[in-house]
Amino acid sequence: MLSIILLSYYSKERIGISYGKVSHLMEENGIPFEFIVIDDGSEDESYNMALELEKMHDNVKAYKLSRNFGSNYAVFAGLSVCRGDCATFIPDDEQLPYLKLVEMYRLWKTGEKVIVPYRTGRNDGFATNLAARAFYRIINLMSEVRFPKGGADAFLIDRELIDLLNQRIHPVNTAIIPEVLRLGFSPCFIPYERIRGTNTRSRWTLKKKMRFFKDIFFSGSTWPIRIITWVGFIFAFLAFCMIIFYGYIALFGNPGFWGEMLPGWTSTVVIISFFSGIILFSLGIIAEYIWRIYEEVKGRPGYIIRKKKDEGKRQG
Numbered sequence: 001m002l003s004i005i006l007l008s009y010y011s012k013e014r015i016g017i018s019y020g021k022v023s024h025l026m027e028e029n030g031i032p033f034e035f036i037v038i039d040d041g042s043e044d045e046s047y048n049m050a051l052e053l054e055k056m057h058d059n060v061k062a063y064k065l066s067r068n069f070g071s072n073y074a075v076f077a078g079l080s081v082c083r084g085d086c087a088t089f090i091p092d093d094e095q096l097p098y099l100k101l102v103e104m105y106r107l108w109k110t111g112e113k114v115i116v117p118y119r120t121g122r123n124d125g126f127a128t129n130l131a132a133r134a135f136y137r138i139i140n141l142m143s144e145v146r147f148p149k150g151g152a153d154a155f156l157i158d159r160e161l162i163d164l165l166n167q168r169i170h171p172v173n174t175a176i177i178p179e180v181l182r183l184g185f186s187p188c189f190i191p192y193e194r195i196r197g198t199n200t201r202s203r204w205t206l207k208k209k210m211r212f213f214k215d216i217f218f219s220g221s222t223w224p225i226r227i228i229t230w231v232g233f234i235f236a237f238l239a240f241c242m243i244i245f246y247g248y249i250a251l252f253g254n255p256g257f258w259g260e261m262l263p264g265w266t267s268t269v270v271i272i273s274f275f276s277g278i279i280l281f282s283l284g285i286i287a288e289y290i291w292r293i294y295e296e297v298k299g300r301p302g303y304i305i306r307k308k309k310d311e312g313k314r315q316g
Helices: 015-028 046-056 071-083 099-109 126-142 159-168 176-184 204-220 223-252 265-300
Strands: 002-006 032-041 060-063 086-091 114-121 156-158 188-193
Touching: 002 015, 002 046, 002 071, 002 099, 015 032, 015 046, 015 099, 032 046, 032 071, 046 060, 060 071, 071 086, 071 159, 071 176, 086 099, 086 159, 099 114, 099 156, 099 188, 114 176, 156 159, 159 176, 223 265
Parallel strands: 002 032, 002 086, 032 060, 114 188
Antiparallel strands: 086 156, 114 156
8 A cells, every 4th residue: 555645734625626536546557555645734725635534534644733834844744644654745736747656566566675856947037946955956966865966856765764764753843765775775756847836836935945055964964063173183284384484584584685564463463363164064964963963862743743632743
């Protein structure tokens, strides 16, 4: 059975439409499936619509997070409650063509454990496209995981990986796709053309994008913390060379030739300001890692699923 997780956020008009299209496609291709709606803290009627759909169809389950945790953590929540032999997730705006669900499922049936669709193009405007390309190039350059060209924001994984993610990965300050790619299992990458979603206004705000970037970057890379050592070594070496150079001038230099070009305080201020900036920048990087360690040791859940009347509260 395939578990399809719908990431819902203010999606009351789209939940029924998404289920109808997915259900028709799955029945047409003979694929048994369950449809899991994870409402990410919507304050409209989205969750109630999902509950109504649950009452009408036996293969639908609806869950609501206690607040808006973000789509990344909604995926973790969906994986924690799914029962399928394999699982995937879809956004509520249909940016991932539903036919790819069938293609991924067929590949899984041949023995693939991880199937990752990657974008060959997108229609989001020049600035957004440029930022996305730069984002994935930086991540691939500095991170321990490798994204396909164009990036990826979906996958289908086998039950083995679902259990690993549920049991071994703590979903705090991390991102689901790097965690899946880091597990290995020889991912199978398939291309698709990303289309503009049904939403007229994107809810993927700059703040959420920056958090997502930081979660991927700092959870998947130790490059920033290691580069501090090299920067410190290089500038310590340069400072040592400057000491020898100016010491030689003071002792043996020709005052007429080495006459002061600038007042002494100017060079002092420039040097102190420069190295102070390097120190503060390095401390900022260290602080990012320490903050993440602090959040991890507190043991707080990455998400909380609100309980229904007939069941207890789940958290992860």
